[in-house]
Amino acid sequence: MRTLIATYISRIDPHLAVKLIQTDHDFRSTLSPVAQQAEAIVGAIRQYEIENFWRKPAGIELEDNERFAGEMFANAKPLIPSTKLWQIVSRMPKGALLHVHSSAILQFETIFNILLDTDGIVLTSSQDVSTELGAENATIAFTHVTNLAADSKVANVSIESPYYEPGTKVPAVYAAESFSGGRPAFIQFLMSKVAVTREDVLRHDLGVDEIWRKFQSCFDPAGSTMTYEPVIRKTYQSVFNAWVDDGITWVELRSGGSAKLVPEGKDTPDPDLDFWIRVLLDELHKFQATEKGKNLWGVRIIWADYRGLSPTNLMGSKSWALLLILT
Secondary structure (H helix, E strand, O other): OOHHHHHHHHHOOHHHHHHHHHOHHHHHHOOHHHOOOOOOOHHHHHHHHHHHHHOOOOOOOOOOHOOOOOOOOHHOOOOOHHHHHHHHHHHHOOEEEEEEEEHHHOOOHHHHHHHHHOOOOOEEEOOOOOOOHHHOOOOOOEOOOOOOOHHOOOOOOOOOOOOOOOHHHHHHHHHHHHOOOOHHHHHHHHHHHHHHOOHHHOHHHHHHHHHHHHHHOOOHHHHHHEHHHHHHHHHHHHHHHHHHHOOOOEEEEEEEOOOOOOOOOOEEEEEEEHHHHHHHHHHHHEEEEHHHHHHEEEEEEEEOOOOOHHHHHOOOOOOOEEEEEEE
């Protein structure tokens, strides 16, 4: 009916007709006076920034310095925090975070620092990174070794050395200290293994398949960062704090248990696929017991595992098909 009315009105006032068929028309038309005033203020700020902050033309051969509203996110991201609109959005209550994967719940810089500060964490590389090509193609993975001295595959050798043998376990702290540029440069190198960089995004000439290959190459290194119990416990506490700081009170976390969790002080995963859920529940209750934690109502786990897993693997978890609410 609304569409028919809009069609008729379009002959008289096209702009009014468009407003009538907008999906948020009913919501906007019933806003309180205060909400209408707030919407007008935010809308004015948004339009001002479109015209004065984002509209920055550049000269010939300086196109990379040009910016505009709606440009690629990779280019806009460093600038967004300095806008008035972002300051407003960052202070608004968010309510629920309804779709987030466990491998993307926290900035990886934080996770890498947690790894480097955790005893017994080692890394392996599929090849040495002594050359630019080697650094680009190498696959990095993390694991835990209880007794470093007793493991014959552990060695204090820089992954930048041409003598590094693929698969050799290197203590994470030594890998960082021996890396050119030290720990900050090492973390930036690790970031290139788990994140799609600005340079990757801008290479449209390589086609959609190339960016998807890059995306897929991030999954295994990213997943290996959160397989040891002490690391994931610290990660949960960090992300709970970040959620509350951002005004989030309820989260739906998509995750699965096929990547088993290694208990503290152990080198092999716990065979119980529900172990990581108990760890999450434990950390959630600890956080909710704090004054700040009262603002996080709960976390819902949506079991989302790899499609290629066999039914036997999935059935190894008592929660394999459940929608769990942790409160």
